Amino acid sequence: MANRWTAVALALTALLLPGPGRAGAQGLVYVSNEKSDTISVLDPAQDHRLVATIEACGRPRDMEWDPTKRFLYVACADDNEIGIIDVEKGEQVDAIPYIEEPEAFEFDHAFKRLFVSNEEDAALSVVDLESREVIAWVETGEEPEGVLVTPGDRQIWVTSEASNLVHVIDGETYEVLADIPVGTRPRRFAMTPDGREVWVSAELAGRVDIISTETLEVIDSIAFLPRGFRPEQVTPVDLLITRDGKRAYVALGRANHVAVVDVEKRQVIKYILAGNRVWGLTLTKDEKILYAANGLSDDVSIIDTETLTNIKSVPVGQIPYKVLIRE
Amino acid sequence: MRRLLLVLAALLMALPAATAAQRPEVVIGYFGLRKDPRWQAWETYANLVLREEMDPADGARVAMRDARIVGRVLKVKFRLEVRRERDLEQLKAAFEELHAAGLRYALVDLPADQLVAFTRPYRAREVLFFNVSALEDRLRGEQCQANVLHVIPSYRMLADALSQYLTHKGWQKILLLQGPEPEDAEIARVFQQSAARFGNRIVEVRRFLPTNDPRAREQNNVRLLTTGVDYDVVFVADSRGDFGRKIPYQTVLARPVVSLGPHGPTIGLQASAWHWASERFGSPQLNQRFERQVKQRRRMRDADFAAWAAVRQLIEAMMKARSTEFAAVRNTLLAPEARLDVYKGMPANFRPWDRQMRQPIVLHTHNAVITYAPLPQFLHQSNVLDTLGVDQPNSRCRF
Numbered sequence: 068m069a070n071r072w073t074a075v076a077l078a079l080t081a082l083l084l085p086g087p088g089r090a091g092a093q094g095l096v097y098v099s100n101e102k103s104d105t106i107s108v109l110d111p112a113q114d115h116r117l118v119a120t121i122e123a124c125g126r127p128r129d130m131e132w133d134p135t136k137r138f139l140y141v142a143c144a145d146d147n148e149i150g151i152i153d154v155e156k157g158e159q160v161d162a163i164p165y166i167e168e169p170e171a172f173e174f175d176h177a178f179k180r181l182f183v184s185n186e187e188d189a190a191l192s193v194v195d196l197e198s199r200e201v202i203a204w205v206e207t208g209e210e211p212e213g214v215l216v217t218p219g220d221r222q223i224w225v226t227s228e229a230s231n232l233v234h235v236i237d238g239e240t241y242e243v244l245a246d247i248p249v250g251t252r253p254r255r256f257a258m259t260p261d262g263r264e265v266w267v268s269a270e271l272a273g274r275v276d277i278i279s280t281e282t283l284e285v286i287d288s289i290a291f292l293p294r295g296f297r298p299e300q301v302t303p304v305d306l307l308i309t310r311d312g313k314r315a316y317v318a319l320g321r322a323n324h325v326a327v328v329d330v331e332k333r334q335v336i337k338y339i340l341a342g343n344r345v346w347g348l349t350l351t352k353d354e355k356i357l358y359a360a361n362g363l364s365d366d367v368s369i370i371d372t373e374t375l376t377n378i379k380s381v382p383v384g385q386i387p388y389k390v391l392i393r394e
Numbered sequence: 395m396r397r398l399l400l401v402l403a404a405l406l407m408a409l410p411a412a413t414a415a416q417r418p419e420v421v422i423g424y425f426g427l428r429k430d431p432r433w434q435a436w437e438t439y440a441n442l443v444l445r446e447e448m449d450p451a452d453g454a455r456v457a458m459r460d461a462r463i464v465g466r467v468l469k470v471k472f473r474l475e476v477r478r479e480r481d482l483e484q485l486k487a488a489f490e491e492l493h494a495a496g497l498r499y500a501l502v503d504l505p506a507d508q509l510v511a512f513t514r515p516y517r518a519r520e521v522l523f524f525n526v527s528a529l530e531d532r533l534r535g536e537q538c539q540a541n542v543l544h545v546i547p548s549y550r551m552l553a554d555a556l557s558q559y560l561t562h563k564g565w566q567k568i569l570l571l572q573g574p575e576p577e578d579a580e581i582a583r584v585f586q587q588s589a590a591r592f593g594n595r596i597v598e599v600r601r602f603l604p605t606n607d608p609r610a611r612e613q614n615n616v617r618l619l620t621t622g623v624d625y626d627v628v629f630v631a632d633s634r635g636d637f638g639r640k641i642p643y644q645t646v647l648a649r650p651v652v653s654l655g656p657h658g659p660t661i662g663l664q665a666s667a668w669h670w671a672s673e674r675f676g677s678p679q680l681n682q683r684f685e686r687q688v689k690q691r692r693r694m695r696d697a698d699f700a701a702w703a704a705v706r707q708l709i710e711a712m713m714k715a716r717s718t719e720f721a722a723v724r725n726t727l728l729a730p731e732a733r734l735d736v737y738k739g740m741p742a743n744f745r746p747w748d749r750q751m752r753q754p755i756v757l758h759t760h761n762a763v764i765t766y767a768p769l770p771q772f773l774h775q776s777n778v779l780d781t782l783g784v785d786q787p788n789s790r791c792r793f
Contacts, residue, residue, distance in 0.1 A: 186679060186682075187682075187683075187686070189459070189460070189463075206462070207463065208464070209459065209460040209463075209683070210676070210679055227463065228676070229460055229735070230460055230463050230464060230713075231710070231713065232463065232464075232713075243466075246463065246466060246467045248467070248713055248714070248716075251733050251734075251735050251741065252676075252735050271733065271735045271741055272733065297778075299739070299740045299741065
């Protein structure tokens, strides 16, 4: 409760202060918009009102925080860079240049290295965050996409959308340890908290494949089919698993629903209606609210994870891609 | 020298226990004619370039890049062997030589009659051919062959895509303008069958002639060609496109113009296998990859797409089968449950009754994609993609 009041107080302060503060208060929600080249800033304390719009680099997609959560790193495919936005100033202040068509990326746990998939080169680049040099380059299948860094930075996992493979790369030597065949058009990862399973969404197979981190093989799959949809409309992309490892949320793309999955039973509990072509998912720290970015209806669905209902949709910029929260 | 290398390659393939350093090679052939008129630059009067020179093998080359990683997994090396020869005899000789050296998969880039002449002698051979550029429906009908797979959509698939759109729009009275080429007659015939399937009506078929002869003005003046009859839309069967490209905005009635056929310039709303302006289903990625890798920096066209998709189908089947062995690859490739992403939304696979690759069709103008067929309103008892092209009960193919 105290937290909420602080958030409200901060938001109110943000409202009263002109300029920078409005885009950078604690508790705000940031949404990258691929087509309008902006980051929409929503304030949950004000019923998710749009409180600011930050100009970003060209075609912003994936976003990650720096450890202080003051700087937002944004992969900009059309400008071939990772933009760095100071959310307190509400503007892009810096960029890591010469990264060809970045789509998804992750940092290592020490915030020393950046792992980014490059569509153009069919490679995973490892960038030293201090020198900003590419220190390693690993050949992948065509259209590498989702990146996962395992605990202790031991391994980097990357999907190859066009080759239907998951590549497992050694976190130190950058040697390819395995190429795992998975369902058609693999996109994103989620790891169970015990580290035993990696879930990967296969967009055109309409399912999630479950890979054992021990055998590096697909051990099971979960198919999705909300009522009234044809299998080919079910195109899962983003997914995440809760901290207790009990529940997973999977955004089903053109099936316009978010699937709620019982992780242990590997069964769908519910399909929650979201917007058109739902992709990017983010949970609040308390995991009570799930945000879902709807790429083709230009809005974000706000889902109550207790009642499993969509409580509100908020319009943002064009083709929203990813949601992050400053908390 | 080349021959020697081939023999060496064949020897390598024959060694099952080759070490990782000398991974066995899997060769994918590409057979076409030198100076194929379909791919030459087409300059019309006053040096206007209506179509730039192209080589659909570029599509296959782009797909080969992806094969590197699959090769890493399967512990083989893939190589594309492009053979463009002067005539069919030389092409057959080239095929025989490569087949003897182990070639089992071949893309065929030939006009319909040559395609039949080239593939027919090999109908019982252990080989799979992929037709990447001949659209004639007879190749999938009475002239079908069990080991010829059609990756390029047929004329009928393009026609059905267009017909669905016209039905959906309620533009169901059609004036059909037909050019003098044999291919124009083929397009007109197929479009009439398609119109009947979707309940559209051809109000009249009129022939045009690309001439300035005043005695033929009934056939070369667009105002005269489009007057004296009521219609919702004009369909132009013009495989060359030089005359057709000037029909929009010249019709007597204010009506849209539609067309199909991959070789000429775009006329009005057109049905194609592929378009460079497609913004959905990941197609910008493929278009960008193609434009970057091809030296001319040209845009990807239908035959490029088909050549790309043929190689992708093959590599994907080997990946799924975890093998490059012919029977395993063939079975995986033709399996009804196969699903290949061809960047057009719905996944593609091969129809068992005529070996045509099911796929969505793009409806586009010269610079924008309007929609993709099948349109959601058109349903089918087994696969909505079968609302495009000759369906099983009507197929004349017997293997």
